[in-house]
Amino acid sequence: MNQKIDFIDLKAQRRHLGEKLDAAIMAAVNEGNYIMGPQVKAFEQQLSAFSDVKNAISCANGTDAIGLCLMAKKVRPGDAVIVPSFTFASTAEVVAWLGATPVFVDIDQASFNMDPKGLELALAAAKKHGLRTVGVISVDLFGQPADYDPIESFCDANGLWLIADSAQGYGSIYKGRKSGAIGTMATTSFFPAKPLGCYGDGGALFTADDEVADVIRSLRVHGKGSDKYDNVRIGVNSRLDTLQAAILIEKLAIYEEEIAARQIVADRYEAALSDVTSTPQVMADCRSVWAQYTLRVDADKRQAIIDGLKAKGVPTAVYYPRPLHQQTAYSKYPAAGNGLPVSERVCNEVLSLPMHPYLEEATQDFICEAVRDTIASVG
Template sequence: MNPPGPIDFIDLKAQRRRIGPAMDEAILAAVHGGQYILGPQVGQFETKLATFCGARHAIGCANGTDAITLCLLALGIGPGDAVICPSFTFAATAEVVAGIRATPVFAEIDEATYNLDPAGLGAALDTARKNGLVPRAVIAVDLFGQPADYDPIEAFCAENGLTLIADTAQGFGAHYKGRITGSIGHFATTSFFPAKPLGCYGDGGAVLTHNEEHLAIIRSLHVHGKGEDKYDNVRIGMNSRLDTIQAAVLLLKLAVFAEEFEARQAVARRYSDGLKDVAVTPYIAPDRLSTWAQYTLRVAAPRRSGFVAALKEKGIPTAIYYPKSLHQQTAYKGFPVAGNGLPISERVSQEVVSLPMHAYLDEATQAYIIEAARSALTGKAAAA
């Protein structure tokens, strides 16, 4: 089988072809409106975003990293405080904790879902206390699009007086036992980086909350700690606002998000049906639906580089999220690690590899990818 054409890891142009004329009109309307910062589209998008997932409030900000920072600042977390988070995640999850001079405490993941393992939270809590830290919060990550196991995580947080921040940058809009991510946790945060399932045409992010007091504090913090107006500064804040043009883009993208969510389910099913007998395909718990930010296989560590090279030779891009867990990286080696180490996080980082994944991946292209992956994994070329 020959490749049907150039293959993008995430084809952002395909969605553009679908909604391009309407998007051009929306962007131009924002330009002609002249309110480039906190224009009306920002408020409209915040309302629709909160309604979509069932949160009471949404606050747009500059990016997903700032979104987590705003939550930590709203809680007054700082030096001497500990925040429990997974190590197998993107750096932003722990970066923001260290950035405000608090201490990330790295906890183990569940090997099946790659998300924070509720059973490991107790060890992380003990580690924080043994290091003389005050445990304040847990950041759970919806990695690759699947929600973390929130019921036991919420129970653990309630029992120990911890705030739950749901980092749903990769998983916004996914389903967990009848709830939609974005509505789960004391805070939820998300990113609108272009490659995310709900992405804009630049950087953007949001904080979602049910709490009126948290809403008021974050609305102040993200505009320099403003009080009655931007020249009345009642707290030390930051400059982190969602641009009006990006809000206009996101309004249109949110309108097609539910359809794209269903399309991603179909793409994931085709991958799993075609590869489950030759690789470790993603496990999605029966009470959850992933938004499939990534479709990630596990390939034995000695074979992964060969698998990647074989697909590259056939014009198929891959990505490795993440080649090192955070506690193994230079910047984070000095922070506490729960228990006697994180062997699962370390092992999966040597085995994961992600295939092209987006809502517009057509069946012919996907069949070519599956055939190439099977051939690389089994050493057998498919029949002509």
């Protein structure tokens, strides 16, 4: 193929939004309210409506979003928070920020999300280490929601709060419930490569609890009280800037259209590739936003497949090459049971293909043919 294939083509979206985005950016620039301008409040109101949740609070990035939730819950040393090991580091990182202990749990190999069956083992591992388990952070990995019914039942039975980390899954639906409206609190990221991304860093968190929302609004601005120079708690500086809010307003307006386009791409991948490799499956009564389209291939053949696709001009990515519990910074923390075999296995098998709403059929056909030919050639 003569044209370069982008793994995620942000420029195509930029062209699609065109003059509306230009106007929104210049309006924010010319108004001069660069921090907490009116676009921030407007965007938060639109997020709230999109997710059917009472409070949507923007912040500087998706990592801070989780951190603010933990601060609001007063997580401290001696506390344990159960998190999946097969995810990006930020999910566990924020727990360690506050001196608490992440306890890693395995994933379901079909969805790549937290396996609810491992939660009791994680609870036992925390107890063994003399820790008090206070909550669970689930992850909507690759765009698909976690299996929340059993996770929520476990949390309710054990008096735990639940944070739904939907950095990759914002806009997904679990059995009629939208991401953002699931869990005690939920979070997302607007990193540019995310399904709903801005032109820099940004994030948001969601809660139905007005008291928690008020605390978080204080925490994100240095712990301010009714007067910003009366700091009533120790906080942080974590605001979404006005320019990013203006950009996100325009992107949110077409987000449902883009989710539908992502589904069409995923359906075409499934039709073309499911007979030659393990393709991702979405749980019944759920919607994925397809942040990534992730195959599973033979571990001993993956590098040859990557190299073969690269030679044909098809970019790929591996999310994630090593589970958190095996990474240097996190290897000292407890893991549920006698190890996390599924997380360890899929790290050697996963391979993500280009995925975005503007992936043209001809380009996708080329990708699919390249995948089929490469898999056949490596045997």
